[in-house]
Amino acid sequence: MSKIAIYIVDDHEIVREGIAAFLIGVPDIEVKALFPDAMSVLKSLEKDLPDVLLLDIGLPDIDGIKLAERLKISHPKLPILIISGNTDDRHLIGAVKAGVKGFLPKDVEKTELCEAILRVASGKKYFSSEISQSLQNALINHLDTAELSAREKEIAILLADGLSFREIGSQLFISERTVEAHKNNAIKKLGLRNTMQLVAWAVTNLK
Amino acid sequence: MSKIAIYIVDDHEIVREGIAAFLIGVPDIEVKALFPDAMSVLKSLEKDLPDVLLLDIGLPDIDGIKLAERLKISHPKLPILIISGNTDDRHLIGAVKAGVKGFLPKDVEKTELCEAILRVASGKKYFSSEISQSLQNALINHLDTAELSAREKEIAILLADGLSFREIGSQLFISERTVEAHKNNAIKKLGLRNTMQLVAWAVTNLK
DNA sequence: ATAAGCCTAGGGGAATTTCCCTATATAAAT
DNA sequence: ATTTATATAGGGAAATTCCCCTAGGCTTAT
Incomplete structure (x- = not known):
């Protein structure tokens, strides 16, 4: 059983490196590459696919949710795990509609991040409890109307x-x-x- | 038609002489006098006015921009052309507010210097392209948000x-x-x- | 030294917006 | 045919903002 290969996409270097630092040394997980924007990861995905894509929403070129929508078409089996500081209704619903496998707040703790990655990699979903809460409200308020x-x-x-x-x-x-x-x-x-x-x-x- | 009379004000002798050397032999332009500081040129201007004043910003006694502001009052028609190595926002905006007719960087080339002098002497404005660029940014940064x-x-x-x-x-x-x-x-x-x-x-x- | 700009903050009343409701009519969609 | 979305509009009270004023301490520039 080989390790779970991870791509990290975030426009802030600190965040990229921070997540990578979280994951270094974790058995079964291997950070394969870091990307600062959507275009660079899109290019990379043409050649090689990770097992899980960690994705931020606020990217400079293409919005993370838009990117997730695209990837659902081009790589429908690639599990996407959103890590975003922005957890408002619009983003949550957008992400769910785009079919992401999980959603974590940016202040997620190390153990929860690993847990989420393992879950998502094995085909399950993972939404942190805070997120689930907000998401429920959001869905109640406006599932179909954006x-x-x-x-x-x-x-x-x-x-x-x-x-x-x-x-x-x-x-x-x-x-x-x-x-x-x-x-x-x-x-x-x-x-x-x-x-x-x-x-x-x-x-x-x-x- | 007489030649365009030039005063050069700069605290560095090398620069004064350098500019003068640039202009010697140019038809239609005549360097009338060189000044190392603001006071000396102020005195001289009481007796005689050049057609264009080439002015540095970093003067020992009075800041070139302050000088330009004063001269706008005492000699409103005297065209001032700033030649400065310092092209930061404050200086650019200060110069423009003081109503100078032109602004050149210190590494200006001979042809552009002559061009600028001719323009300014005929009542037009001349800002080198580098300067225009910086000035635009400066205006956006300051007059807008500042x-x-x-x-x-x-x-x-x-x-x-x-x-x-x-x-x-x-x-x-x-x-x-x-x-x-x-x-x-x-x-x-x-x-x-x-x-x-x-x-x-x-x-x-x-x- | 005097002026100017900035940051602070209060009083008090007028105006506006916000937050609960309810309600009707119409067009589009299922 | 029934639901859904849209556009319309009101009541009433609470909350907030708006608008006028004053004012002290502080820094910076002239």
Whole structure:
């Protein structure tokens, strides 16, 4: 029985090395290579496949979840284990939809990381207990809806432009309560906390 | 048509002579005088004005940029062309604010120096391509974000992350009123309407 | 030395947003 | 036909933010 070969993908060198350091000396596990971005690991995967891919979400070139979606198509049997500091609803659901085998928070402990890798390598799933908790809530809130309606997007943009509910209402000839309702729906769908985050989301995704 | 009269100001004799040597024999250009410091050239300018003043920044008595600011007042039409080895943000922005007509790095080539002098003498501006590049970055870094203090930027980012005044306050160990004050100052400085616009600004400029 | 900018922080009331609800109508999908 | 999503909108109270003000201590520049 050969060791479990691991690829690590993370844009921060410290994190890459930190994970690698965790795993050095662990029997049955061998870190094969480290990658700072999606493109480099994609290239490498053409030649050689690890047994488990440890993947961060915040990559510079391709979002980790997008990458996971792609890999599901090109390498459907490659088990992906996400390690991310960002555990909000959107990311969790995106990851699950993309079919990742596990999800760990970035402050995971050594023993749990090893446990997760062994599980995932043997074809099972592993979601840390914190993650499971959040994921359940996220699924309850919005399993299938990640897209905003046209009206919701419109209002998100107007909010980002600095208009109040009242101003948006009179501009769109609807009640300010309706504006509020659309805003609330948008926040729920995206798994956000408040209007500030919606504005931030709108700026990065709608402009 | 008489030649273009040049004053050269630089504390290093080698540089003064070097520039002069560059310009000797160039038709249409005549080096009128060399000065090792700001005071000597100030005295000279009371009697006689050149067509272009070549000015170094690192002078022993008065900083070249300060000198340029003064001269803008006393001799507003005198075109100043900075030649400096120091091309950091502060100097570039200072020079531009002082209204200098051109800026060259100290390793400028003969042809470019002549070109710059001719341009400046005819009332145009001349910034070498290296300088333009750096200047653009400097302007982006400073006139844009440097308008906000570090604290203000910090709070703008935290707001964009979706934190309330209270949460930001306890995270930074300051009162929520102080957070509000910083936020208000940031909004005023940037000429915005409200926090939504500040968040939008923060997302595009600070992330 | 004086001014300017920054960081701090409070008072108090007005305005706005947020958070619970409920509700109807319409179009699209199953 | 029934569900689902969308768009609309209100009540009411709590929470938060906004807007005006003042103000002291500190550093930096002129």
